[in-house]
Amino acid sequence: MPNSVDALDLVLEITVLLGEDMRQSLARDNLTESRVHLLWALGALGPSTQKALAEALNVSARNVTGLVDGLEQTGFVTREPHPDDRRATLVTVTQRGAEMVATLQAGQKELAEQLFGPMPPKELDQLVSGLTGVVERLRAAIAEGGHP
Amino acid sequence: MPNSVDALDLVLEITVLLGEDMRQSLARDNLTESRVHLLWALGALGPSTQKALAEALNVSARNVTGLVDGLEQTGFVTREPHPDDRRATLVTVTQRGAEMVATLQAGQKELAEQLFGPMPPKELDQLVSGLTGVVERLRAAIAEGGHP
């Protein structure tokens, strides 16, 4: 009979495997996880300054410069002049970028259905509230400098 | 009422937050996730050649050289001569390294109890068999080159 540690081991293994699977498929499109995070955020926020993206992703401005460089060279975004502030640039998703975001969203939905679709609504409800609690506790721990 | 995508979003967010939390606490000991993976494997395998570690972690020999360099400089492992093969080195956990492994294992157990301890045994059983299936499907997908 499995114990809690077995369950956590599986969750951690799934984390690793999901990452590998994702890297494999993304590499075929000249994408990486970090670039997808940015692209995904851009899909949700609409055209954004790099400053706004740095805050949304919680990374440095320098890092955003590099990620946008990569996405620009591979045709997923463009840098447009900001209409009101000549210091800033508006990062904008291209046609190809928008298609990729849609594909990623569809893939995520499919995966979600595969994993959680079979659960009865009440159980799903419970699971989500449980996970929400975990997220809150993790956020609190991180704000205090991480677990000891 | 939440749907499957909400649940997956939470799981992915927990993945990200767990990673952040881990990085924060590990940084205090001059450790990184990659180095901990190696240390963890070493705790399970006992003194190992770098070749064996490269295979266990599924990374290149070059990568192992770098990770062992870091762990050696920070006092968690040593390189010992292999008794039978003068080409090889046996990577060995130091006292400090062993203590760190024990600490990490205790932390993982505590986290597991926090997350899964409250579940009734039958539900945990179901969860584990469900997750095991997911792991198998993911492995199969990766072996075939990743999801489309």
Add this chain to the structure above:
DNA sequence: TATTGTTATACTCTATAACTATA
């Protein structure tokens, strides 16, 4: 003076390929 983004610099993880020392 403050802010946006870039260049300069540096560190970690990762990989492949060439090379050394041994088998």
Add this chain to the structure above:
DNA sequence: TATAGTTATAGAGTATAACAATA
């Protein structure tokens, strides 16, 4: 000839600090 590990080289992600252009 084959294997274990290192050096050489390269690219991605990440950060801080100095600097440019603009507010």
